[in-house]
Each structure stands twice: as C-alpha cells, then as structure tokens.
Amino acid sequence: METSPYTFTITNTCNTFLSYEVILGVTEETTMNSSYMAAVLDYNAIKTLDQYEAKTIDGYKEGYILQKGSLSPGDEVTYNLRLWMDGSVTSLDSMNKSFQSQIVVEAR
Numbered sequence: 001m002e003t004s005p006y007t008f009t010i011t012n013t014c015n016t017f018l019s020y021e022v023i024l025g026v027t028e029e030t031t032m033n034s035s036y037m038a039a040v041l042d043y044n045a046i047k048t049l050d051q052y053e054a055k056t057i058d059g060y061k062e063g064y065i066l067q068k069g070s071l072s073p074g075d076e077v078t079y080n081l082r083l084w085m086d087g088s089v090t091s092l093d094s095m096n097k098s099f100q101s102q103i104v105v106e107a108r
Contacts, residue, residue, distance in 0.1 A: 005080035010105055012071035022067040022079060023104040024049065025060035032097035034062055038086040041066045041079050048086050057104055 012018055022041065026034055026049075035050040044067075052064040069077060081103065085094060 005082050009078045011076040018107045019070045020107045024064045025102045025104045026062040027100040032099040036089045039083045
C-alpha cells in the first residue's frame with residue numbers, strides 16, 4: 001500500500017444515468033498465473049485476482065471485475081489501483097514470468 005497507485009478517473013459525459021464496471025483485463029502476453037497477483041482499488045480489501053469476479057472480455061486472456069458503480073450525468077469518480085505479486089508466491093512460481101494488464105471500463 002506504500003507504492004504509488006495507478007490513478008484514473010471515470011466521467012459520465014452522457015445525459016443519462018449509467019452503471020459501469022471497472023475491469024482488469026489481463027493481456028494475452030501474460031505468462032504469470034493471475035492467482036499470484038494481488039490487487040486493491042482504493043482502500044478496499046486486498047485480494048488475489050482469482051478472488052474477484054471473472055468476466056470474459058474480447059481481446060483479453062482474462063478479466064476481473066474490480067468495482068461496480070453508477071454515475072449521474074456530469075458526475076465523475078477517481079480510483080487508485082495498486083497491483084503486486086502476492087506474498088505467498090515463491091520465486092520458482094514466478095521465475096521468468098510476466099504479467100501485463102489494462103484497465104477496462106464498461107458502461108451500460
């Protein structure tokens with residue numbers, strides 16, 4: 001929690017109320033097992049990715065819903081994401097592995 005977060009803002013520029021999901025999309029280039037990665041959005045509970053709800057996203061190997069929310073027209077919300085290798089992972093589990101991901105926001 002002491003590292004600098006990845007900070008991003010979601011803004012509703014529509015004229016209608018909308019619901020959204022913040023999803024961590026794991027790219028196809030990832031070779032690390034996602035269950036070895038821990039994530040926290042703002043100051044929610046720290047969880048390994050396999051503890052989040054999974055979601056299929058086109059173009060991604062895996063997807064994990066980090067947050068669900070809603071915004072009124074003109075409203076915005078800012079999130080801080082921290083992501084790291086879980087402390088229980090051994091060097092043998094992670095040797096020569098990589099983890100690449102992107103934030104995907106889906107609105108409905």
